Amino acid sequence: MMNESCTILALSDIKKEFESPAKDVAPLLILDDITFSIASGTSVAITGKSGCGKSTLLHIAAGLENPTAGSILFRGDSIVTMNDAKKSSLRNKKMGFIFQSNLLLEDFTAIENVMMPALIAGCKKKEAKARAMDLLQRVGVADRLDHRPEILSGGERQRIAIARALMNAPELIFADEPTGSLDEENAALVEELLLGLVDDERCALMLVTHNLHFARRCDTVFLLRHRTLEALT
Numbered sequence: 001m002m003n004e005s006c007t008i009l010a011l012s013d014i015k016k017e018f019e020s021p022a023k024d025v026a027p028l029l030i031l032d033d034i035t036f037s038i039a040s041g042t043s044v045a046i047t048g049k050s051g052c053g054k055s056t057l058l059h060i061a062a063g064l065e066n067p068t069a070g071s072i073l074f075r076g077d078s079i080v081t082m083n084d085a086k087k088s089s090l091r092n093k094k095m096g097f098i099f100q101s102n103l104l105l106e107d108f109t110a111i112e113n114v115m116m117p118a119l120i121a122g123c124k125k126k127e128a129k130a131r132a133m134d135l136l137q138r139v140g141v142a143d144r145l146d147h148r149p150e151i152l153s154g155g156e157r158q159r160i161a162i163a164r165a166l167m168n169a170p171e172l173i174f175a176d177e178p179t180g181s182l183d184e185e186n187a188a189l190v191e192e193l194l195l196g197l198v199d200d201e202r203c204a205l206m207l208v209t210h211n212l213h214f215a216r217r218c219d220t221v222f223l224l225r226h227r228t229l230e231a232l233t
Contacts, residue, residue, distance in 0.1 A: 094171050
């Protein structure tokens, strides 16, 4: 049984409906009775067919979207009842995000993109730069630190996005199809980097992917089907 003191994120009885614009049409039920938790130093993968609600579940877990019902606790504090300012602070200081579209800022260099979360959190520029340079070295793109995203390859951009996600030493990383837009070689490289760095940093990972091979490399794997989670062994 999981030690509650190690639990970072706990979702209980999550339900998500989307209202129809038509008054005589019932709400569309996307997620129902979703319950799981993530502990420090562990990884949880959510897999399933496209359109089944995987990304919606990740957004709810991260406080980017509210559930219709249910609770979400981060270190025992309710994300659902937090105001927007507290949610933003939590995401900046305790969470890291990696998406299929890397969402790098096009007007900033690689190192400036990686430094951004620390600067927003109030870190001194010198300290942020040192941390960013170390992370870029670890993900293998130290020679690209002064390059803007437009001249970088897809694999390089995604590695920079991983470095940015780790910038504030988050307790939990959310990764939504992080290899979905990459070729096989770069996808394999990003898989190794992400799982290796998460292990080194001793943070937790919630991974959303349609790639079952990638998912099965995580500690726990759930299949999202028929709006509910099914544990895969």
